[in-house]
Structure formats: structure tokens, C-alpha cells
Amino acid sequence: MTKPLLELKNVVLKVNRNTPEEIMILDHLNLTINAGDFITVLGSNGAGKSTLFNAIGGDLSIDSGQILLNGKDISHESVEKRTRFLARVFQDPKLGTAPRMNVAENLLLAERRGQRRTLAPRHLNKQLDRYKEITATMHNGLDERLTTATGNLSGGQRQALSFLMATLKRPEILLLDEHTAALDPQTSQDLMHLTNERVQEEQLTCLMITHHLEDALTYGNRLIVLHHGKVTFDVAGADKDALTTEKLYSFFAEIE
């Protein structure tokens, strides 16, 4: 399980290119992600966390360096192509689901992530029983609302659905961008538990951005800190288990 799955080599990403406001968001960043890693990503605002995700996802093109998946260079592949191996959950519950389509339709869309979509009928009804079972695992009433437009769901239900959609077709890499941040504390915690359970069960390779130091310490087998576009801290296994919030706070105080 220690084969590198995704490698970022000397990745540079600038915004406002060729203008006086040019800023280097990712500064020769190096990161090797092994299959089965569950990495929590910490860093202050503007450290480049979301940009890192957008670089991996292909939303932002990199200026130099390489992104390798299983040794293959994917630096210039389109967003659509990368969805074959990549799934994402966004912070904003509105971004993860289609509001005018119902829960089942959203799941059906997600099940074909990265695959060709043809003029074949969608066959939604055949899937309903299975979707009911899957949504029931969320324990938040989603299974009773399969035919409800997702725009009418609560933020917690929407975000749980977004997470389900991301994992319905197993991704090689799962990117969670503060996916519980917009929820109330209880709902947020429930979704965090579910996330952890699912990632463990399916042995997913996952990166999770969070601002909760406790979550970053509790979950995952590895923790990285981004600062000024570089990975400044990277611990795994027993070293990570030995970390405490105090140690992290003092580390942050040091780098600022």
C-alpha cells in the first residue's frame, strides 16, 4: 500500500499571470500521496489549500512542474478527464448537487462520473431500491426524500448527498474541501463520522482540508500543513498520533 498514487513535483501555480499583481500561490510544491492515505490538510487562509485541490482537479492549470497519477503525467488533462479517477466535495452545499433535480437523479448522474453519457435511457426506476438502501446509510432521512428536488433539502442533507455522490462510484482520489464547515456542530460531526467510516471501509485515498485542528488530529493517517504554497509539515502514522493541538498551535506560531 505504499506505492505512490499521486505525485506533485515542483508544482508552480501563479494567478494574475504577467500582471503587476502576479502572485505565486503554489511555490515549487512537492507532495507524494500513497494509495490508502487519508491526509488532513491544514494551513492558514491563502496558504494554497484550495488552489492545491484545484490544481489536482484541473480547474487551474499549473505554470510548471508535474502532476503524476500512477506515474502518468496528467498535468494537462481536462477537468472532465480527471473525473475518471477524482471525486470532490465542496465546502458550499449548493455546489455539490443540482438543485432542480431530485435526489435519485443526482445519484444517477454521479454514478456515471467520468464515463461517457449516451442517448441510452437513464433507467432511473430500476435504481430506486438500491438508492434507498444507500441513502439510508446516512441516517438523516435522505432515503425518504429520493424524489425531492435537492434545492429543498437542508444543508446537512445536501452535503451528505454530495459526499455519497462523490463515493458512489469509487474514486481513486477523493478531495474534501472543508466539506463540513458550513454545517451546524452536530450535523458537521455526524458527517465527519460517516466520512471517516466510509473512507476506512472502502480504503479510499483521501485529502481533507479542515480548519478544525481536532478533526485534523483525530482523522486520517497523515497530516500536512501548507504555508506560502509549500508543504512545510508532513507527519504520518505514529508521529501523527503523538501530535497534540498544543504542539500544532506552537508550530503555527513558529511559522507565522
Added chain:
Amino acid sequence: MSLIVSAIGQGLLWAVLGVGLFLTFRILDFADMTVEGTFPLGAATAVAAISNGMNPLLATLLAFAIGAIAGLITGLLYTKGHIPILLAGILVMTACYSVNLRIMGRANVSLLGKSTLFKNHFLASLPQYFDSVFLGTLVMVVITGLVIYFLQTQLGQGFIATGDNQTMARSLGINTDNMKIMGLMVSNGLIAFGGALVAQNNGYADVNMGIGIIVIALASIIIGEVAFGDLTLNQRLVAVSLGSILYRFVLLIVLKLGFSANDLNLLSSIILALCMMLPVFKKTFNFKHILKRGLDTND
């Protein structure tokens, strides 16, 4: 009576525009101005082709194809050229004006003495105005059926998702640029198809016949929605045809009130504006509350 039948026939023939515009206005969620150019483009194409001896059915299908090409250009300007959709549509619409004059050779071309879709033995045997009712029904059943089928396919679902939430659609591997281009092509193809039908029904094509088309097409969509309330997507598509017929009735009443045909564009805009502001009025005046108070018995 014959006026009513005529209104139904006209409503059905013009309903193609509503279904075409539905794809962009309601599903992709933007207003595509190209249609003001593709409607006369379809008419010009069909009339020119028929005048040159082409079979009317083939000429009508050719109009669809030419309209789709105009939609393709708008789509490319919008997605690849990053021109805002409103402006991209206006650019193609403006360009179409010149193209239409080129196709027809002059501003107005008559189909007098030429064969059209309406001139066949069966349609001629029907009572007056029933030819457009028959042909309009046939066209709308086929087109609405095809669109409904398409929207229930894997591709169609990706198309709907693109208009609903682009970020999500992209994160699921849906090529949203291609979806928008496809939507604009089919939409403008249908509008041009409608132009070809209307031109054959009227017996001529005119370079100015596109003015106000987007308002007419929107009217059938909005009136259908206002009249029939909460509907599923499929039902809303059927409601477009009914909305288009209702719109013709409204025009009929307006003409009966003594307005001239020259006032129609002004009146159409006013009707559409009122319909689109209905939600605001409902909120401001709280119709339901007033209605309830009026109907409730004093207890």
C-alpha cells in the same frame, strides 16, 4: 369559430419556437438572442430551397440544419470565445440578417404557385385552417416526444445538470461546453424549423419576420407555466404548446378589442412582462390571503 380554429392552428405551428427556446431559456438558464436571426433564417432557407425545386419536407429539414449551424456559431463564441451569451446571440442574430438577404436575394420572397408542406391532397381535403391544426399537432407530438425522450437519457440528464449546476456537472465529468453548444444547436435548429413552417403557412418569407420572435417564444413558455402551475419537466414541455395556443387567443381578443396588427409587438411585450412579474405581484398583494379572506365564512 373559424377564427378560433385558426388561432389553435397558429398556436401549434408557433409552439415549435417555445419548445426550442425552452431548451436554452429554461434548461440552460440563459436568454439566447440568436433565435431572432434563426427564425427568418429557417424561413429564408426553406423558401429559397423550395423556389429552387427542393421537396418541401427536405427544405424544412434543411432549415433545421442551417439553424443548428447558427446555434453552433453562437455556442462557439460563447464557450470557446468567452463572449457573454447575450452578446454572442446578438452578434449572430445581426449577422443572420445579411445572410438571410443573401439567401433570398431580396427582402421578401413569395411561395406563390410553389409546392409547400401544406399543399398536398390530404391537407387540402380538410376544412379551412384545419390543415395547420393537423400539421401543427403532428409536428408538436413528434418534437415534444423526442425532446422528452432526450431529456430522460444519460446525455439529456447531463444536459439538464449543466444548466442546473455547472460546477457539479463539471466535477462529474460532464463537458459543460459541449452541452451548451449542443443545446444551442438543437434550440436554434428547432426555431429555424418553426420559421420554415410559418413561412410555408404564410406563403412567403420576409427578412424582418424575426423581430419580436424571442418574446413570442417566451410568451408560450411563460403563459403555459402561469396557466398550469406546478408541473413536472415533461408536463411543462407539453404546457408550452398549450401556452402558445393561449397566447394566440390573447392576440385574437386584443385584435377584437380594436387594436391593429401593428400594435401586436407592443402588446405582446406588455403581456409577457405582466406574466413574468406575476410572482412579484403575488408577493406584494398577497392574492391568496385576500382571496381567503373574501371566501371564508365569518365564524
